[in-house]
Amino acid sequence: MSRTIIISNRLPVQLKINNGNLSAEPSVGGLATGLKSVHREGNGLWIGWTGLTEEDTPKAMEGEIDQALAELNCAKVVLNAEEIDGFYFGFSNRTVWPLFHYFLEYSEFELDFWEAYKRVNQKYADAILEVATDDDIIWVHDYQLMLVPQMVKEKRPNATIGFFLHIPFPSFEIFRTMPWREEVLDGLLGADLLGFHTYDYERHFLSSVRRLKGLEVSFNEIYLENRVIKVDSFPMGIDYKKFHNAAKDSATLSGTDRTDLQIKLDEHKKAAPNTKLIISIDRLDYSKGIAARIKAFEYFLIKNPEYKEKVRLIILAVPSRSNVPQYQLLKKEIDELIGRINGELSTVNWTPIWYFYRSLPFENLIDLYTKCDIAWLTPLRDGMNLVAKEFVACRTDQSGVLILSEMAGSAYEMNEALLINPNNFEEQAAALKEAINMPLEEQKNRNKLLQQRLERYNVEFWANEFMTALKDQQNDENVYVSQKVNDTILNEFSSAYKAANKRLLFLDYDGTLAGFHKDPQKASPDEELYELLDQLHNQENTELFLISGRDKETFTKWFLPKKYNMIVEHGVWISRNGEPFKLLEQVKGEWMEKIRPVLESFVDRTPGSFIEEKNYSLAWHYRNTDPDFGEKRATQLNTVLTSLIGNDDISVLNGNKVMEVKSSNVNKGRASVRMYGEADYDFVFAIGDDWTDEFMFQELPDSAITVKVGPKKTHAKYHVEGTKKVREVLKRFI
Numbered sequence: 196m197s198r199t200i201i202i203s204n205r206l207p208v209q210l211k212i213n214n215g216n217l218s219a220e221p222s223v224g225g226l227a228t229g230l231k232s233v234h235r236e237g238n239g240l241w242i243g244w245t246g247l248t249e250e251d252t253p254k255a256m257e258g259e260i261d262q263a264l265a266e267l268n269c270a271k272v273v274l275n276a277e278e279i280d281g282f283y284f285g286f287s288n289r290t291v292w293p294l295f296h297y298f299l300e301y302s303e304f305e306l307d308f309w310e311a312y313k314r315v316n317q318k319y320a321d322a323i324l325e326v327a328t329d330d331d332i333i334w335v336h337d338y339q340l341m342l343v344p345q346m347v348k349e350k351r352p353n354a355t356i357g358f359f360l361h362i363p364f365p366s367f368e369i370f371r372t373m374p375w376r377e378e379v380l381d382g383l384l385g386a387d388l389l390g391f392h393t394y395d396y397e398r399h400f401l402s403s404v405r406r407l408k409g410l411e412v413s414f415n416e417i418y419l420e421n422r423v424i425k426v427d428s429f430p431m432g433i434d435y436k437k438f439h440n441a442a443k444d445s446a447t448l449s450g451t452d453r454t455d456l457q458i459k460l461d462e463h464k465k466a467a468p469n470t471k472l473i474i475s476i477d478r479l480d481y482s483k484g485i486a487a488r489i490k491a492f493e494y495f496l497i498k499n500p501e502y503k504e505k506v507r508l509i510i511l512a513v514p515s516r517s518n519v520p521q522y523q524l525l526k527k528e529i530d531e532l533i534g535r536i537n538g539e540l541s542t543v544n545w546t547p548i549w550y551f552y553r554s555l556p557f558e559n560l561i562d563l564y565t566k567c568d569i570a571w572l573t574p575l576r577d578g579m580n581l582v583a584k585e586f587v588a589c590r591t592d593q594s595g596v597l598i599l600s601e602m603a604g605s606a607y608e609m610n611e612a613l614l615i616n617p618n619n620f621e622e623q624a625a626a627l628k629e630a631i632n633m634p635l636e637e638q639k640n641r642n643k644l645l646q647q648r649l650e651r652y653n654v655e656f657w658a659n660e661f662m663t664a665l666k667d668q669q670n671d672e673n674v675y676v677s678q679k680v681n682d683t684i685l686n687e688f689s690s691a692y693k694a695a696n697k698r699l700l701f702l703d704y705d706g707t708l709a710g711f712h713k714d715p716q717k718a719s720p721d722e723e724l725y726e727l728l729d730q731l732h733n734q735e736n737t738e739l740f741l742i743s744g745r746d747k748e749t750f751t752k753w754f755l756p757k758k759y760n761m762i763v764e765h766g767v768w769i770s771r772n773g774e775p776f777k778l779l780e781q782v783k784g785e786w787m788e789k790i791r792p793v794l795e796s797f798v799d800r801t802p803g804s805f806i807e808e809k810n811y812s813l814a815w816h817y818r819n820t821d822p823d824f825g826e827k828r829a830t831q832l833n834t835v836l837t838s839l840i841g842n843d844d845i846s847v848l849n850g851n852k853v854m855e856v857k858s859s860n861v862n863k864g865r866a867s868v869r870m871y872g873e874a875d876y877d878f879v880f881a882i883g884d885d886w887t888d889e890f891m892f893q894e895l896p897d898s899a900i901t902v903k904v905g906p907k908k909t910h911a912k913y914h915v916e917g918t919k920k921v922r923e924v925l926k927r928f929i
Contacts, residue, residue, distance in 0.1 A: 197330035199239040199662070201230055202319060204283070204339040206243040206269050210260065217256060219263040226336065226361075233334070233658050234268060241269045242322050249275040272322050274315065281311025287339045288516055294373060295338065295365050296482040296576040301521050304374050313342060316382070320346035329353040332665060335386070337361045342378070345385030357665040358386035359429070362578040363604070364396040367403045377407055384408075384419060388665045389426045392579045392604040397428045405822035411851075412822075420917030423906050425668050429661050430608055432653040433584045439650075441561045442589035456559045460566040471631050473508045474567035476560070476582050477574070478515040479552070481525050484575040484600065484617045485512060489532045489548070491573070495624040496540060496547060504545040506631065509567060511551045526552070564589035569630045571598045573617040579604040583612070584649050593639040593646065596630035598623075608648060611641040677903055677914040680924065684913065688880075688900060689927045695878030697736050701867050701891060702925075703883030704743040706851055707904050710918050713819050715745075715807065720753055727922060730929045732759050740870060742766075742863055744848075744855060744887055746809040747776040765848070765857060765887055766866030767811045779866060782811045782858040786845050790856050793835060801828045812857035829854055850885045864890030871895065881911075882921060 207222040207230070234241055245252075245260065252260065252273075264271055274282070285308035293301035320343050327333060327347070334357045335343050344356045370376055380403060383389060391397045397415065405412050410419060417424040448457065463470070473492075477483035492508050512529065516522045533550045540547050555563075564570075570586040580603035587597060587609075597612040599605065606614055613626045678684065692698065702708055705718060708728075712718040720728075732739045741754060742762045747770075750763050758773030769779040794806050794815050803819035815832065817825035832854060836847050846859040863883075871879060881891045884904035892901040892910040903911035904921060915921060 201241045203336040282315035286312035316342035342382035345382045348385035355669040357388045359390040364400045435653045438588035457562045472567040473569040476511045479512040484573045491623040494620045573600045577603040593642040698878040699876040701881040706884035814855040818852035862890040864894030
């Protein structure tokens with residue numbers, strides 16, 4: 196029976212050892228809550244670090260810890276202090292975190308950090324491999340474990356793996372600065388489904404994949420040699436009912452049942468009923484824009500002195516990574532800023548900023564959410580920002596105003612909030628003024644819409660939606676018309692081949708027998724390929740044709756001495772048994788003089804592109820250009836050529852990073868059918884990887900075995916993963 200295995204840096208369990216006694220309590224964080232139902236389903240398992248280093252864990256208690264975790268359906272990854280320092284405090288939080296939040300100046304590219312990150316990711320992968328089967332669904336979480344999907348996929352190629360990134364994915368220009376950028380992408384591409392909070396992060400990731408890995412991307416699907424990887428956005432929600440109901444319960448408390456904080460806030464409201472309380476809750480992190488927010492508040496008070504003693508900013512900064520230098524400097528800056536502003540602007544009856552540097556229990560958070568009038572959240576960059584959603588969920592009477600940075604992922608779902616640019620003090624001051632003076636009716640209208648959306652798309656909905664998409668991806672092979680070649684089908688091919696009296700094979704070259712290369716001339720055949728083709732060519736009752744869009748000069752150099760049958764330039768030239776190439780079709784070349792200047796102008800305006808001139812066709816290659824720019828230019832060129840060719844009986848073929856202009860009456864389909872008609876063949880096999888091969892798949896008889904390289908939609912009956920698999924198939928014919 197399959198089960199779901201969740202992997203995150205930390206387990207959703209609080210482990211404590213006091214005087215030799217162990218306690219294990221489930222955590223109440225957002226991720227733990229959201230994945231609760233997924234974790235419970237089908238005997239699920241959660242793998243992660245306990246929070247206790249190897250040095251802090253008594254050897255004698257390891258069995259007891261394992262048992263306690265097993266009772267909560269959890270399993271541990273053991274990490275020592277040195278690994279935590281290099282992997283977590285090092286690469287995760289001094290390299291990835293600042294870089295992905297656009298703080299390039301804080302990113303440290305230390306080789307020791309990277310090596311520690313790889314070692315620890317392998318530990319997590321090994322922990323998964325130890326317990327996972329091919330039927331299990333594996334869900335890996337967040338930036339600390341970006342190499343895990345590929346590490347698992349290498350050992351378990353049939354495993355279904357999902358990955359969700361809980362922080363932003365940066366633009367290509369930022370991401371490309373990381374020295375290990377391709378290794379990180381390779382790690383992530385081990386997943387079958389990649390999830391991000393917003394479409395922007397998804398778009399940035401796909402852009403990096405295209406530019407750095409040169410992979411084909413169609414909409415939100417990435418075509419790897421043997422797989423299709425789906426990328427999508429899933430904005431994370433909160434446990435809406437938990438916050439909303441807690442706020443309702445808090446409102447019913449009276450007298451001594453109230454918390455100390457609630458009593459203090461009530462007293463303040465009573466003493467100064469016209470004072471607006473503004474809440475600001477964040478982890479103490481440079482990405483949260485706390486220092487800039489404090490300066491913006493000072494700017495607002497100086498610009499609008501009439502609001503002195505009428506507003507108070509309550510800042511709750513939750514301690515975070517206090518041993519990382521940038522965080523220590525940030526705390527010092529914030530302490531000094533608040534001290535200066537309170538010193539300069541305070542009156543006998545009023546202190547502009549109340550500052551708490553601590554974690555608060557859940558009931559005190561509810562107190563702040565319910566008693567404050569405005570939530571002011573201005574991250575400079577934030578993956579989601581759930582505090583914004585929690586504040587809205589707690590407004591049971593639908594009063595209150597949310598001011599939110601447009602740089603937060605949650606801003607995409609919360610258009611009813613006052614959205615601001617956190618770098619624009621003027622805009623922030625205007626938003627504060629609007630929030631303070633917003634009529635109650637407008638507050639309710641805005642919050643009603645926000646609450647309806649948050650209640651519907653809660654954290655459990657988020658988790659279930661991701662799991663549904665991952666299961667759909669698991670079954671997505673059915674989308675393709677062609678059937679994947681497996682061992683059973685291979686045996687059928689082999690049996691039919693051996694039983695046949697007369698065989699005909701059509702083999703494409705680039706992308707089929709050999710991989711692509713930035714310089715087409717360097718994609719020459721290797722010794723293994725020569726040996727394989729020799730054996731097929733020399734078999735009795737077998738006609739082998741290499742059929743390619745290549746020029747005859749290149750194939751003459753590579754293959755003529757081998758005396759293979761060859762059809763090149765999509766069916767213009769043919770060579771049999773080592774004879775020089777001769778025309779298979781009568782074609783005209785006068786049009787080339789008209790088209791060549793057009794292609795040359797596109798080469799001039801598209802760095803990295805070049806023209807390949809064949810005898811009766813012209814090819815514009817753009818494999819070496821920026822992928823997005825190349826696609827844009829290809830679309831433009833296609834439009835220009837379509838208007839030019841008119842009735843000249845020429846057509847444009849769109850291949851893999853190449854556009855070829857050639858005579859319309861020449862294609863691989865026409866050439867292959869001519870060869871088929873020359874004898875009575877009872878076994879026909881054709882294999883190729885791009886659109887030019889579709890002509891073959893369509894024109895050959897229904898009895899032919901047609902195979903597409905790559906899991907793309909095709910007229911072929913079957914598909915295989917890549918060039919390596921192509922050779923495996925052909926070896927079965929020997």
